[in-house]
Each structure stands twice: as C-alpha cells, then as structure tokens.
Amino acid sequence: MPPTRRPRSASVPRAETIAERIAERAREAGPRARLGSRQELREAYGVSIGTLHEALRLLQSTGEISVRTGPGGGVFAGESSALSDLVRSLHPLNIDGPxxxxxxxxxxxxxxxxxxxxxxxxxxxxxxxxxxxxxxxxxxxxxxxxxxxxxxxxxxxxxxxxxxxxxxxxxxxxxxxxxxxxxxxxxxxxxxxxxxxxxxxxxxxxxxxxxxxxxxxxxxxxxxxxxxxxxxxxxxxxxxxx
Missing domain, CATH: 1.20.120.530 (GntR ligand-binding domain-like)
Structure with missing residues (x-):
C-alpha cells in the first residue's frame, strides 16, 4: 500500500511570504548583520512561531540567513558567496525579455x-x-x-x-x-x-x-x-x- 501523502501545511504559503520579507531585510542589512531575535522577528511580522520557524528554515536552506543560539545570538544575514548570490538571484525566478x-x-x-x-x-x-x-x-x-x-x-x-x-x-x-x-x-x-x-x-x-x-x-x-x-x-x- 503506498504511503499516505501528508497534507501541505497551511502555514507554508504564509511562511514563504515572510521569508521573502526577511530576505529583503537581510540584503539591505548586509552580510553577517544581526536581524533580531526570533521573538523580535515574530513580533515585527505579526506571525506565529511556527510560521516564523518555517520561514527561517527556508532561508537557512539557501544560505540567506544563519541562526545562532546563546548570548549575542539571534538571526543574522548570511555570508556573501558566489553560490548564495546565485540562489538569491533565482528566488523568485524572474525572466526578462522574450x-x-x-x-x-x-x-x-x-x-x-x-x-x-x-x-x-x-x-x-x-x-x-x-x-x-x-x-x-x-x-x-x-x-x-x-x-x-x-x-x-x-x-x-x-x-x-x-x-x-x-x-x-x-x-x-x-x-x-x-x-x-x-x-x-x-x-x-x-x-x-x-x-x-x-x-x-x-x-x-x-x-x-x-x-x-x-x-x-x-x-x-x-x-x-x-x-x-x-x-x-x-x-x-x-x-x-x-
């Protein structure tokens, strides 16, 4: 019997929207800049902790942010690299011209x-x-x-x-x-x-x-x-x- 497909979480589309906004914030702040704590970001964007976690997971997978724990921790803009720059340029994919x-x-x-x-x-x-x-x-x-x-x-x-x-x-x-x-x-x-x-x-x-x-x-x-x-x-x- 084939495995049952898990339903797509309703928070994912919302998480992608928040991820775009955080990514823009990271680009404006520059590499390695602190963007805030999880709680600060959750309050700034008015989302649940689950939605924020999903958004951060998406951004970590592309290297656009990093998350550090402990004193002085929080969410930081990612390192600048050829690979991360390429990923950022393709998300979202915009094709100009014919x-x-x-x-x-x-x-x-x-x-x-x-x-x-x-x-x-x-x-x-x-x-x-x-x-x-x-x-x-x-x-x-x-x-x-x-x-x-x-x-x-x-x-x-x-x-x-x-x-x-x-x-x-x-x-x-x-x-x-x-x-x-x-x-x-x-x-x-x-x-x-x-x-x-x-x-x-x-x-x-x-x-x-x-x-x-x-x-x-x-x-x-x-x-x-x-x-x-x-x-x-x-x-x-x-x-x-x-």
Missing amino acids: LYPQTARVLEALRPLVFADAVDGMTAAGAMSLRQRVTALTAARDGDLQTFVRSSLEVFATIVSIPPAGILTAVAGSILRTQMDTLRHLSGPIDPQWRADVDRHHDAVSDMVGALIERDADGALGRASDPAFMGLFAAVAARATP
Missing part, C-alpha cells in the same frame, strides 16, 4: 549531451516511438501551424525521454514544456511563405531521427543545426507573442 529565444539557446547548448544520451540509451521501443513522432510530424505538414510546431517539439520530448531519467532529462524536459507553453498562442494555417521552410524543417527532423536511431549523434547534430530548422522556430515564436 522567453522563447532564451529557452532555444539553452536547448541548443544541451543538444550534444541530449543526443549523446539518446544514442547510448536507444532501444527498439525508443526507435519505434521516434518513428511514430516523425509520422505525426509528416501528417501535420498539411494542418495548422500549432499542430506542426507541437509535433516537432514532441519529437524532441521523445528524444529527451529515451535515456533513464536524470538531471539532464529533467532540465531539458522542463525547457521543452516552457517552449510548448510559450507557443500555445499559435493559431491558423501554415503561411504559404513558410511552406518551403516547413518542408525543410520536416526533412531535417526526419534525417535527425534517422541518425539517432543509427546511433550517429554527430549526424543528428548536423541536421538539427540546419538554418531553415532554426529559422522556422524563430519565426513562429515571433508570431506566437500575444
């Missing part, structure tokens, strides 16, 4: 690793799944733009899912989901001016999949770098902006 070009750039950098893992983990079932995705992409050439683009991204999602789940799979999969969400506003038929690019994109994807099935990662990378392949996605991304 999202699709950023995700495309990251995926392009990850592609050699993704393809190498796919080649190493290729199985008969994986090859069959890829062929099915290419068949769906072929059928989508005569459909609407959103279906074609989604079918292409589904090919890459299948490639990512071939090796056993790991950090690379999780990262690449997350970026692909972001791309799919970014392109959700696409609608309408494929523009005639894009027909040649759509056909070249389809052929590049088909050849890329064939190379992966033959365990030729370099050949697959070459086809994925086709200018028409990348250009089509940039064009549809611009159209997808609501």
